[in-house]
Amino acid sequence: MEALSAAQQKMRTAGVSECGINVFSSYFADLQHGATGLIPESTIDPMPPAPRLAEKNFSPAVQAEALGKTAFLKLNGGLGTSMGMDKAKSLIPVRTGESFLRLICRQIRSAREQSGKLLPIIFMDSFRTQRDTLAALDKNMEIPGIPLSFLQGREPKLRRDNLYPVIWEENPELEWCPPGHGDIYTALSNNSLLEDLLSRGFRYLMTSNADNLGAYPSGEIAAWFAESGVSYAAEVCRRTPSDRKGGHLALRRSDKQLILRDTGQTPPADMQYFTDEKRHPYFHTNNLWFNIEALRDLLQKTAGLLRLPLIRNQKTVDPCNKDSVPVYQLECAMGAIVEKFADAKALIVERERFLPVKTTNDLFVLRSDAYKFTEEGRVLLQIPTAPIADLDPQYFCFIHDFTERTRHLPSLREVEKITVKGDYTFTGMEKLRGRVEIGNA
Structure with a gap:
């Protein structure tokens, strides 16, 4: 007691x-x-x-x-x-x-x-x-x-x-x-x-x-x-x-x-x-x-x-x-x-x-062109199924590191899953489709 x-x-x-x-x-x-x-x-x-x-x-x-x-x-x-x-x-x-x-x-x-x-x-x-x-x-x-x-x-x-x-x-x-x-x-x-x-x-x-x-x-x-x-x-x-x-x-x-x-x-x-x-x-x-x-x-x-x-x-x-x-x-x-x-x-x-943001993986997808934001503050998925992101936590887990590496987002409209391993900075020019793995270890 x-x-x-x-x-x-x-x-x-x-x-x-x-x-x-x-x-x-x-x-x-x-x-x-x-x-x-x-x-x-x-x-x-x-x-x-x-x-x-x-x-x-x-x-x-x-x-x-x-x-x-x-x-x-x-x-x-x-x-x-x-x-x-x-x-x-x-x-x-x-x-x-x-x-x-x-x-x-x-x-x-x-x-x-x-x-x-x-x-x-x-x-x-x-x-x-x-x-x-x-x-x-x-x-x-x-x-x-x-x-x-x-x-x-x-x-x-x-x-x-x-x-x-x-x-x-x-x-x-x-x-x-x-x-x-x-x-x-x-x-x-x-x-x-x-x-x-x-x-x-x-x-x-x-x-x-x-x-x-x-x-x-x-x-x-x-x-x-x-x-x-x-x-x-x-x-x-x-x-x-x-x-x-x-x-x-x-x-x-x-x-x-x-x-x-x-x-x-x-x-x-x-x-x-x-x-x-x-x-x-x-x-x-x-x-x-x-x-x-x-x-x-x-x-x-x-x-x-x-x-x-x-x-x-x-x-x-x-x-x-x-x-x-x-x-x-x-x-x-x-x-x-x-x-x-x-x-x-x-x-x-x-x-x-249900569109929660628990990690920077969720934020990466939500910020992408897979979603449309309306004037009423609604968030609408533009493709049949939302893509899944799996970003290397060593380089993307914290919001500061994530922001530095994702200033230019690629299109995710044709992506099923994107996996990033290592220290990678997106250029926005990536052509992505299906299940994608990017490595820069």
């Missing part, structure tokens, strides 16, 4: 809310008792049949009405440390100087025009991203009485050897981590956002990752969600070989409840099933739809302590130094809330709804 007390005291000294401390303490107890958060294949069945958005047909008036009752929340706590960044990943230029942040704002302006309503855009930031985000945001996006941004919590990283909060004098900020995007529910319990939205006539909330430009405000999905009458829905896409590591929905055998299983919750012996796109043919996009009143009632009933499944992430205190102290980061997934709603549904959407 001394390790937990030390962590709790550290959090109180840093001003973490009591709700946040209670949630952390709950996960700490799970960890201490050997919980891993693993969901064996033997305890689940594949997701049952779900409706397809393509099968629906809503009039423009119905779409506009539903869209006008929807608020949009973006998860914006990521720094992009895997790409060598120390600022919000949403500030990365995607095309002609336009960042994720600016393109998101374009999408919201377009939705405002379609609905005729002043729709809210809200960012959940971490303690590392909020200042840069607010400085870059167009203040015209703000709606009186509804914040542009609110802070998610933070928690101490725990030493793997004794579970005490790690001490890292070289950079004390690295002693802390965000508690995963599932912390959105703790953060919402600590503020009045849901009540503020309800008082202004909004009934639905759509949440998504800021680095997924495919998650634009959709009148079609808003209309489907309004018609469904359910408390919660998750967008899912058909899996391809490149999506085998993405989390998926499944039916828990013990109570027939829809649940989420992520990669980190899959026993190593069951990964063959997790990655089998025939057994689990749809992956979870993290584009989520809520009935605001139902979410508010759930958070009030539980005082924000939802006890979602633990994700025990094994890291090092300095993510850029693999020889630094091994730590645990205790997290939960936002989409795991699916198991708290008996009427939860999945909606099958097209792949255009």
Whole structure:
């Protein structure tokens, strides 16, 4: 208990809310008792049949009405440390100087025009991203009485050897981590956002990752969600070989409840099933739809302590130094809330709804002529299947090195996969087709 007390005291000294401390303490107890958060294949069945958005047909008036009752929340706590960044990943230029942040704002302006309503855009930031985000945001996006941004919590990283909060004098900020995007529910319990939205006539909330430009405000999905009458829905896409590591929905055998299983919750012996796109043919996009009143009632009933499944992430205190102290980061997934709603549904959407940028490989493809960017901030694939990029991480992993070597992009419209080995700088004159390997080792 001394390790937990030390962590709790550290959090109180840093001003973490009591709700946040209670949630952390709950996960700490799970960890201490050997919980891993693993969901064996033997305890689940594949997701049952779900409706397809393509099968629906809503009039423009119905779409506009539903869209006008929807608020949009973006998860914006990521720094992009895997790409060598120390600022919000949403500030990365995607095309002609336009960042994720600016393109998101374009999408919201377009939705405002379609609905005729002043729709809210809200960012959940971490303690590392909020200042840069607010400085870059167009203040015209703000709606009186509804914040542009609110802070998610933070928690101490725990030493793997004794579970005490790690001490890292070289950079004390690295002693802390965000508690995963599932912390959105703790953060919402600590503020009045849901009540503020309800008082202004909004009934639905759509949440998504800021680095997924495919998650634009959709009148079609808003209309489907309004018609469904359910408390919660998750967008899912058909899996391809490149999506085998993405989390998926499944039916828990013990109570027939829809649940989420992520990669980190899959026993190593069951990964063959997790990655089998025939057994689990749809992956979870993290584009989520809520009935605001139902979410508010759930958070009030539980005082924000939802006890979602633990994700025990094994890291090092300095993510850029693999020889630094091994730590645990205790997290939960936002989409795991699916198991708290008996009427939860999945909606099958097209792949255009899922365009995340997790690495410079993803950014390379997104910046290419394989995609078209519209005036509304939409991103449209111009070829039947998106190409796959595999760039040498030694020379392309970090955003600075990547930018230096990709100032002149080649056409990828006829490329199935491009692999680059060694130190190579693109000229833009390359003629590429099919499966391509470039070497300059």
